[in-house]
Amino acid sequence: MREAQGNTLLEVKNISKTYQSRKRQPVYALREVGFSLQEGRCLGVVGESGCGKSTLCRVIAGIEKPDVGEILYQGEPADHRKIRSSLQMVFQNSMDAVNIHLKAGKILAEPLENFTSLNRNQREQEVERLLELVGLSAEDKAKYPRQFSGGQLQRICIARALAAEPKLLLLDEPLSSLDVSVQAQLLNLLSDLKKELHLTCLLVSHDLEAVYYLADKLLVMYGGAAVEEIEDIRDICALTHPYTRRLLEAGELETESGEAGQKDEGILTEEKREYLAASFREGCVYAGHCPRAERKCFLERPGLVEREAGHRIACHFG
Amino acid sequence: MTGENLLVAEGLSVSMREGETWIPVVYPGDMAIERGGCTGIIGESGCGKSMLCKTLLGLHDPGKWQVRGQVFFDGERVPIEADDRMDAFRGRRMSMILQDPLSAFDPRMTIGAHFLEGCKGKQKALRRREAVEWLGRMYMPEPEAVMKRYPFELSGGMLQRAMIALSLMGEPELLIADEPTTALDSTVQREILWLLARLREERGLSLLLVSHDLKVISRMADWIYVMYAGRIVEQGPVNVLLENPIHPYTKGLFRSRPAYSKERLTVMAGRPPRIGEDTGGGCPFAPRCPQADAACGEGDSKLERADEDHFVRCRHWKGKAGL
Numbered sequence: 001m002r003e004a005q006g007n008t009l010l011e012v013k014n015i016s017k018t019y020q021s022r023k024r025q026p027v028y029a030l031r032e033v034g035f036s037l038q039e040g041r042c043l044g045v046v047g048e049s050g051c052g053k054s055t056l057c058r059v060i061a062g063i064e065k066p067d068v069g070e071i072l073y074q075g076e077p078a079d080h081r082k083i084r085s086s087l088q089m090v091f092q093n094s095m096d097a098v099n100i101h102l103k104a105g106k107i108l109a110e111p112l113e114n115f116t117s118l119n120r121n122q123r124e125q126e127v128e129r130l131l132e133l134v135g136l137s138a139e140d141k142a143k144y145p146r147q148f149s150g151g152q153l154q155r156i157c158i159a160r161a162l163a164a165e166p167k168l169l170l171l172d173e174p175l176s177s178l179d180v181s182v183q184a185q186l187l188n189l190l191s192d193l194k195k196e197l198h199l200t201c202l203l204v205s206h207d208l209e210a211v212y213y214l215a216d217k218l219l220v221m222y223g224g225a226a227v228e229e230i231e232d233i234r235d236i237c238a239l240t241h242p243y244t245r246r247l248l249e250a251g252e253l254e255t256e257s258g259e260a261g262q263k264d265e266g267i268l269t270e271e272k273r274e275y276l277a278a279s280f281r282e283g284c285v286y287a288g289h290c291p292r293a294e295r296k297c298f299l300e301r302p303g304l305v306e307r308e309a310g311h312r313i314a315c316h317f318g
Numbered sequence: 319m320t321g322e323n324l325l326v327a328e329g330l331s332v333s334m335r336e337g338e339t340w341i342p343v344v345y346p347g348d349m350a351i352e353r354g355g356c357t358g359i360i361g362e363s364g365c366g367k368s369m370l371c372k373t374l375l376g377l378h379d380p381g382k383w384q385v386r387g388q389v390f391f392d393g394e395r396v397p398i399e400a401d402d403r404m405d406a407f408r409g410r411r412m413s414m415i416l417q418d419p420l421s422a423f424d425p426r427m428t429i430g431a432h433f434l435e436g437c438k439g440k441q442k443a444l445r446r447r448e449a450v451e452w453l454g455r456m457y458m459p460e461p462e463a464v465m466k467r468y469p470f471e472l473s474g475g476m477l478q479r480a481m482i483a484l485s486l487m488g489e490p491e492l493l494i495a496d497e498p499t500t501a502l503d504s505t506v507q508r509e510i511l512w513l514l515a516r517l518r519e520e521r522g523l524s525l526l527l528v529s530h531d532l533k534v535i536s537r538m539a540d541w542i543y544v545m546y547a548g549r550i551v552e553q554g555p556v557n558v559l560l561e562n563p564i565h566p567y568t569k570g571l572f573r574s575r576p577a578y579s580k581e582r583l584t585v586m587a588g589r590p591p592r593i594g595e596d597t598g599g600g601c602p603f604a605p606r607c608p609q610a611d612a613a614c615g616e617g618d619s620k621l622e623r624a625d626e627d628h629f630v631r632c633r634h635w636k637g638k639a640g641l
Contacts, residue, residue: 048503048505149589152589179363181362181574184584184585185587188582188583206504209576212578212579213576246505250507250508
């Protein structure tokens with residue numbers, strides 16, 4: 001692999017997570033997902049809603065327990081009670097992620113109380129330092145969440161995550177509900193913080209361009225499974241999985257081609273549903289939508305295999 | 319504009335009531351939508367895009383909102399102030415689709431029931447057939463089955479298609495799409511945009527597309543209005559605007575997107591003024607503008623013609639256009 005590798009900070013080994021739907025049908029949120037993340041690097045995870053990228057985040061953060069598989073943190077099985085302070089998360093909707101009855105100062109002081117031994121005065125100073133770190137002013141600590149704009153509040157959430165001096169930052173769609181200009185501000189902020197604090201990040205997003213800007217490596221997910229992975233995101237054009245191609249092409253609108261309109265899964269007849277369910281259990285996760293799918297794709301799940309150095313793909317034709 | 323205008327708005331402004339005073343939300347501006355064309359409005363949240371759309375359909379409660387100006391549809395004056403007389407326009411000549419398809423449908427009614435609302439007896443069967451036909455035209459797989467489903471059973475993309483079908487039932491000439499793809503995944507977003515483009519080609523439907531996503535607007539629209547703080551700050555044909563944006567806000571907006579590059583983004587500092595926030599009477603963008611000088615603080619600038627059909631609201635457009 002091209003880039004010099006630091007120590008592996010996080011290793012996710014074949015984790016699976018299944019939920020039960022009300023009709024007692026299993027919903028496969030994660031299927032044997034695995035990757036490793038080196039210190040100081042940023043992994044981008046992309047895929048459409050429901051592909052399991054948020055579940056992946058929650059499992060790594062210890063909010064959910066995986067059914068199978070294991071998470072190694074610094075080479076040891078992750079004990080979330082111990083690593084809580086070194087692993088922090090930033091969520092999509094900042095308004096839901098903070099207590100709206102607390103002032104910003106208090107929101108930022110909470111992790112300091114929990115994870116550090118600073119006294120009251122030192123905490124006060126630390127809160128001011130954190131606010132300035134994320135581009136807000138020290139006076140903002142007296143404001144309530146409602147007095148901030150969406151972008152400012154997301155900065156508060158980032159500052160709160162940084163208060164515990166984490167090594168690993170999990171960013172779950174941190175930019176999705178924001179305006180383009182605010183997104184740009186936050187993208188720059190995150191990229192600065194990553195360099196300054198030598199942070200390791202996991203960025204979950206459906207915005208490929210934003211992921212490209214921030215991440216070093218890329219993991220593409222579909223139907224709960226990792227379908228493609230690349231060590232150096234700058235090789236994004238070399239990605240070949242049919243789903244990844246479709247994702248890349250989604251940026252380009254072609255009004256001439258007739259196929260684009262008919263790809264939605266639609267309402268399924270019972271027969272089709274069973275067939276697809278079978279393929280979901282045993283076959284390739286993307287088989288039902290893949291233009292190249294053949295019989296084999298529905299019956300046998302391709303594993304994520306290394307195709308060339310730093311590029312792994314799960315496709316029979318890959 | 320080259321073609322014939324389907325809708326023309328003159329001096330249209332909207333103010334919001336707060337106690338005894340009226341707070342301007344959309345400042346007086348003119349707007350035109352070409353027949354068979356796609357007109358785009360772009361701007362950050364709170365800049366008045368959605369307000370403008372609602373005004374065109376006369377959806378504002380006169381007790382809370384004050385609307386000034388005139389709207390002409392196909393040469394005919396639209397009674398935007400009179401709710402009861404708007405029925406001839408709403409849904410029949412122009413209709414609207416919204417951002418979040420799940421909240422636009424009544425969760426207790428099937429998709430079919432939405433189509434049949436207000437129908438009685440024999441009309442119903444006819445209407446049902448029509449609805450199925452329309453759903454089919456939206457490339458909806460198995461439209462009969464969809465009619466029996468509840469909104470939560472459909473995916474976002476399918477709901478958005480149902481909403482488009484519903485809004486096109488009255489065969490309107492103009493479809494106002496307010497952030498139609500913002501709540502959708504990028505692959506589904508592409509399908510919906512493809513569908514809208516196709517409707518425009520096949521049925522000659524005119525579109526007013528509102529979005530904060532530059533990518534969507536630049537691919538779809540042939541005429542762009544850029545809005546900032548309730549004002550139209552720049553307008554012109556899409557290729558002119560994309561190649562030669564003049565207003566510093568438009569430039570900033572265009573530069574804010576990372577286009578598959580790792581180069582540092584040039585960002586616009588600060589945020590747009592809130593509704594009702596005092597901008598000191600000067601250009602509302604001045605505090606964020608890299609080119610602003612003392613003159614910008616004195617009085618709002620006017621929309622000036624920069625080129626044949628390229629208008630810009632910036633007093634420095636001439637002197638500093640090359641920057």
